[in-house]
Amino acid sequence: MPPPVKLIGLIGKTNVGKSTLFAAITMATVEIANHPFTTIKPNTGVGYVRKKCVHVELGLPKCDPRTGMCIEGNRFIPIKVMDVAGLIPGASKGRGLGNKFMDDLRQADILIHVVDASGSTDLEGNPVAPGTADPVEEAKLIQIEIDEWFKSVIKRIWENKVSKQVYNIKYPIDYLARNLSGLSIKKSHVIEALRKSGLENxxxxDWSINDVEEFAVALRRIAKPIIIAANKIDVDPAYDNVKRLQKVFGEENVIPVSGLAELILKKASRSGYIKYIPGDPDFKLSSKRLSDQQKKALDLIRRKILSRYGSTGVQQLINHAVFNVLNLIVVYPVEDHHKYTDHYGNILPDAYLVPRGTTAKELAYMIHTDLGKTFLYAINAKTGERIGEDYVLKDNDVIKIVAASAH
Ligand SMILES: Nc1nc2c(ncn2[C@@H]2O[C@H](COP(=O)(O)OP(=O)(O)O)[C@@H](O)[C@H]2O)c(=O)[nH]1
Ligand SMILES: [Mg+2]
Structure with a gap:
């Protein structure tokens, strides 16, 4: 049982560049054989977080990832991404594609709201002259929309309870958690939202409609955090709009990106024209001949995006979502803690993305239920130290689990 995989949902109106960004995120620059996810829906793909691989720190020449890849010491670890099409004003009330949209949203652990930072798409998704539309207004409207949806869900659950006159539950935690599990909402989310809205006791x-709404908004922020991908930064008016978005929503919640540039770089790299590692601040031309037009396009990306923003922003967006907002860390389970291998001799085959705070025993359960049940102790492979079941895993830990009976 691998760790529960987080799902990133891309939302946004038409023409902001969602499909292009989705293609850029889910395209791998090198051929990779497999990903750990058995069922992938049509609008779902595999993206990767990038992290300095622990094999570098351990002084090993290489590693053998079973999923994802390692490029020049950068480990690319798979995550799931979903293109949630059909966001239109009124979606929370089931308008248009609204219901399908909400269904997709249920499964997402974090939402990336893609906006056209160049201001060349109006609220209905029609192309307009750059700098005309206001992405700040759009981002505000979307957050309200998602909040409204949460309010209506919580209100329904609350009314249900109150109308049945079943007043005997003392605290609402379990009742709420049970009724919200279909939205990928965990008990811990409910507890935190109750605390944030001062409703724990x-x-x-006794809740007022005001309490209901306050709780709904607090829960939305915790269970479906939204970050903004300020897209099309290659178009000039984007620069000021990025600044404005960051001012309104907080610098950490707005990542400037160009999905198109990332897609072009990945394609050029895949075809052998350039050397580019996703997330890098620059690329290198290879010996393969480029046409003048290709040269011009690549030069434009370098001038307008890479030298101005430091990267296309796409890898940074995914990393930010996974490491900073979802707060996941990377741990490497191994079977041989001297060689850092599995029993086939593969070096550091698995990189698990786990929530910060995960314990050694919880990791054992993620690897295999039997391993969790028969857990004796673990070994920190970097130090050789024996660690107990309550040991809280640290980022980049390499861990061997020792169980009662080896199968
Ligand atoms: N200038 C620029 N245009 C982009 C970028 N990303 C997408 N586009 C263009 O925006 C238009 C809409 O893109 P698309 O991905 O279909 O948007 P969607 O409707 O949100 O899925 C297309 O013409 C894209 O080529 C970008 O980073 N920069
Ligand atoms: Mg699209």
């Missing part, structure tokens, strides 16, 4: 029947 208030019986559900």
């Amino acid at each position: 208030k019986k559900l029947k």
